[in-house]
Amino acid sequence: MECYSEQTYALLADGELAADETRRLRDHLATCWRCQKLVDALRAENHVLIESLNELPEEAASPAGFSLRRWSLGWSDLAIMAALLALGSIVSVWFDELSIPAALEWFNPFSPGGRTNLIFSFFYYFAHGGTAMLADYAAVVGWICLLLLLGGSALLLGRRGRLRHPGLRLLIVLLTLSLPGLALDRRHADFVTVAANETVDDTLVAAASIVRVDGVVNGDLIAIARTVEVRGTIKGDLITAASRTEVSGTVEGNIYTLSHTLELYGQLGHSIYGAVQSLHVDDRGHVGQGVVMAVGDANLEGEVKRSVNMVISESGDVSGHIGRDLTMIGGNRGGLMLTDTARVGGNLSAHVRQLKNVHIAEGATIAGKRDIQLNVRESRFTRPRFYVHQALWLAGAMLVGWLGLLLFPSFFQAATQLVGSGWRSLGLGFAVLVGAPVAMIVIAITLVGLPISIILFEVYLAGIYLAKVWVGAFLGRTILRPSGTTKGDWVLGLLVGLLILTVIGFIPYLGGLVHFGVVCLGLGAFAAQLYRASRPVM
Amino acid sequence: MDAKRNMAKAPQLREGGTRQMEGMDLESVIECARGHDGEALGEIYRRYVRRVIGLCRYMLDSRESAEDAASEVFLKLQRSIESYDGSIPFPRWLLRVAGNQCIDVLRRRQRGRKVFMEVPDGAAVMEAASSEPSPLGAVISMEERVQVRDTIARLPENYRVPLVLRYYSEMSYDEIARQLDLERNYVAALIFRAKQELRRRLPHRSK
Numbered sequence: 001m002e003c004y005s006e007q008t009y010a011l012l013a014d015g016e017l018a019a020d021e022t023r024r025l026r027d028h029l030a031t032c033w034r035c036q037k038l039v040d041a042l043r044a045e046n047h048v049l050i051e052s053l054n055e056l057p058e059e060a061a062s063p064a065g066f067s068l069r070r071w072s073l074g075w076s077d078l079a080i081m082a083a084l085l086a087l088g089s090i091v092s093v094w095f096d097e098l099s100i101p102a103a104l105e106w107f108n109p110f111s112p113g114g115r116t117n118l119i120f121s122f123f124y125y126f127a128h129g130g131t132a133m134l135a136d137y138a139a140v141v142g143w144i145c146l147l148l149l150l151g152g153s154a155l156l157l158g159r160r161g162r163l164r165h166p167g168l169r170l171l172i173v174l175l176t177l178s179l180p181g182l183a184l185d186r187r188h189a190d191f192v193t194v195a196a197n198e199t200v201d202d203t204l205v206a207a208a209s210i211v212r213v214d215g216v217v218n219g220d221l222i223a224i225a226r227t228v229e230v231r232g233t234i235k236g237d238l239i240t241a242a243s244r245t246e247v248s249g250t251v252e253g254n255i256y257t258l259s260h261t262l263e264l265y266g267q268l269g270h271s272i273y274g275a276v277q278s279l280h281v282d283d284r285g286h287v288g289q290g291v292v293m294a295v296g297d298a299n300l301e302g303e304v305k306r307s308v309n310m311v312i313s314e315s316g317d318v319s320g321h322i323g324r325d326l327t328m329i330g331g332n333r334g335g336l337m338l339t340d341t342a343r344v345g346g347n348l349s350a351h352v353r354q355l356k357n358v359h360i361a362e363g364a365t366i367a368g369k370r371d372i373q374l375n376v377r378e379s380r381f382t383r384p385r386f387y388v389h390q391a392l393w394l395a396g397a398m399l400v401g402w403l404g405l406l407l408f409p410s411f412f413q414a415a416t417q418l419v420g421s422g423w424r425s426l427g428l429g430f431a432v433l434v435g436a437p438v439a440m441i442v443i444a445i446t447l448v449g450l451p452i453s454i455i456l457f458e459v460y461l462a463g464i465y466l467a468k469v470w471v472g473a474f475l476g477r478t479i480l481r482p483s484g485t486t487k488g489d490w491v492l493g494l495l496v497g498l499l500i501l502t503v504i505g506f507i508p509y510l511g512g513l514v515h516f517g518v519v520c521l522g523l524g525a526f527a528a529q530l531y532r533a534s535r536p537v538m
Numbered sequence: 539m540d541a542k543r544n545m546a547k548a549p550q551l552r553e554g555g556t557r558q559m560e561g562m563d564l565e566s567v568i569e570c571a572r573g574h575d576g577e578a579l580g581e582i583y584r585r586y587v588r589r590v591i592g593l594c595r596y597m598l599d600s601r602e603s604a605e606d607a608a609s610e611v612f613l614k615l616q617r618s619i620e621s622y623d624g625s626i627p628f629p630r631w632l633l634r635v636a637g638n639q640c641i642d643v644l645r646r647r648q649r650g651r652k653v654f655m656e657v658p659d660g661a662a663v664m665e666a667a668s669s670e671p672s673p674l675g676a677v678i679s680m681e682e683r684v685q686v687r688d689t690i691a692r693l694p695e696n697y698r699v700p701l702v703l704r705y706y707s708e709m710s711y712d713e714i715a716r717q718l719d720l721e722r723n724y725v726a727a728l729i730f731r732a733k734q735e736l737r738r739r740l741p742h743r744s745k
Contacts, residue, residue, distance in 0.1 A: 010733070041673040049690075053706040345610070345613055366580070367612035369581070
């Protein structure tokens with residue numbers, strides 16, 4: 001009997017032959033060992049194929065690989081966000097517990113609204129108003145910035161091998177801002193506009209009250225303004241520091257923004273990164289990639305092709321389409337909400353304080369898992385991280401105290417003693433705490449005083465940090481009552497005092513009050529000692 | 539906005555609810571998912587998203603479109619799961635759905651025409667020449683499996699798609715033919731050729 005073709009045997013191995021044909025082939029196989037061997041080999045091959053395919057290729061197919069890539073992106077995104085928020089968050093930690101009279105609230109740079117407004121006004125003022133006056137000063141600051149940036153980036157490049165994309169962009173932005181002579185199209189007026197029939201071939205750097213693009217910018221648009229409106233097309237990235245950024249046209253690259261309000265009615269090719277008080281992606285709006293932002297109020301009605309990651313302080317509403325995962329952290333005031341029309345192509349993760357903060361309409365479609373995590377505040381004592389953090393905090397304060405004592409022994413010991421003057425220090429400290437920011441702002445507004453204001457601000461922050469060192473040292477001394485006044489006694493007193501202050505700090509309400517008192521006392525002692533030290537010796 | 543917020547239902551999540559689902563057997567999860575239980579659908583996503591993306595990755599050329607297709611599969615699952623009758627194991631069914639989704643994507647790219655054309659060279663009656671490399675060996679190591687996968691991923695689309703549908707989605711020749719709008723014989727020929735091409739590209743694996 002003649003043998004069959006390999007293709008016929010392949011059909012047999014796949015179980016794709018009709019019953020009678022299968023029977024005929026089986027009859028032949030019973031007599032032909034070569035064909036039987038071939039069929040066995042074909043079956044084994046099928047098995048190899050199934051096995052190989054089903055074992056998921058990590059890189060090619062698994063979402064683990066996919067998320068790895070996203071995370072690496074996420075880290076650099078986070079780095080940018082951290083850079084944007086660092087100053088604000090450092091300061092706000094200290095000022096959370098302070099209450100400023102309502103009448104002065106508009107002036108308070110540490111309330112979210114006041115802070116963003118201040119930043120925008122500052123940027124605007126700095127870039128727009130004072131260049132003539134500040135020409136010399138800006139050159140110096142520019143050089144310092146440049147040196148710092150070059151040094152920093154060399155350090156970064158050396159440490160990490162290379163800079164990631166968004167980080168690099170941020171660097172470029174800072175460089176362009178600090179270098180006045182780059183070959184860019186720079187425009188500087190009250191009202192900068194790219195007319196509908198106009199095309200800018202370079203990157204456009206604009207500082208104005210209103211920047212409006214009706215035409216085409218072939219490079220990036222870097223704008224510092226009160227209002228930035230893009231109605232035309234930007235082929236590169238849009239980088240803004242503005243009170244209001246509005247895109248109703250097309251941005252083909254990314255949007256990097258520090259704005260009070262960001263409105264997207266148009267098309268965005270890539271992603272949005274930044275911090276805004278209010279984010280609105282209109283139902284006509286389309287984001288080609290993802291969103292990574294810190295926002296006050298977020299309202300997503302349009303489409304985002306990839307993931308959305310937002311840290312939200314007030315509320316987040318999603319009624320549009322999100323191609324991949326949606327991650328929202330916060331939203332503790334207004335809550336997080338997905339309406340009936342919301343569509344999430346991946347997982348939904350929300351980190352909230354209370355479950356009632358999350359509202360998911362029944363009609364909302366979520367392809368992946370709903371992962372709603374409660375951030376229970378009370379649980380901080382159960383986390384090891386908390387203790388590590390406290391230990392680091394304590395070690396840091398000890399180190400600062402010890403270094404201070406080594407470098408300025410008499411100043412530190414005198415300041416410690418001045419804490420003992422009680423109410424006087426407390427009153428003075430309170431006055432400094434409240435008065436200094438006002439004074440700094442007034443000095444900064446004159447522009448000439450800007451460097452003085454910045455130095456004052458740094459001294460102010462240092463004073464607030466050191467307050468606990470002096471109060472701690474004083475407290476320790478009072479309790480231990482050492483016979484001598486050696487440095488060792490002082491440091492031991494500091495350790496005991498700081499430990500006590502740390503423990504008291506965890507008592508609800510009282511802790512905050514004590515913390516506030518400590519800051520006032522220490523700051524008062526600091527101010528008094530500064531005053532004394534600056535007075536000529538009689 | 540507030541009114542909308544009040545109308546919206548609070549999520550039915552209890553602490554530990556997710557854990558419960560994780561331990562549940564597949565039938566119960568599917569049953570819950572049929573009742574539009576978001577948590578159950580999420581659990582199905584958790585269990586099978588890797589495999590579905592894996593399939594889409596083989597079928598489509600870019601990671602981006604593969605992830606898009608996988609998202610689409612799970613977004614549609616809320617409705618499509620009603621058509622699952624239990625006649626085949628659920629993972630197989632899901633992979634078929636995913637395979638069809640990918641074919642849709644490929645077809646859309648061809649503006650509604652066939653995913654790929656039948657080449658009128660009589661491939662269906664192709665006979666194995668004696669010089670063709672023999673089937674891949676049975677026992678292969680982890681590294682070799684990686685090689686096989688990579689080689690499959692690099693096969694031309696008209697070989698890769700039927701091969702993956704057959705051995706990953708476990709579709710029958712008839713189903714593949716129907717989905718790709720091709721003759722059954724032609725599908726058989728494509729799969730056969732795909733394997734031969736694979737053997738040729740993995741020479742040291744065939745004996």
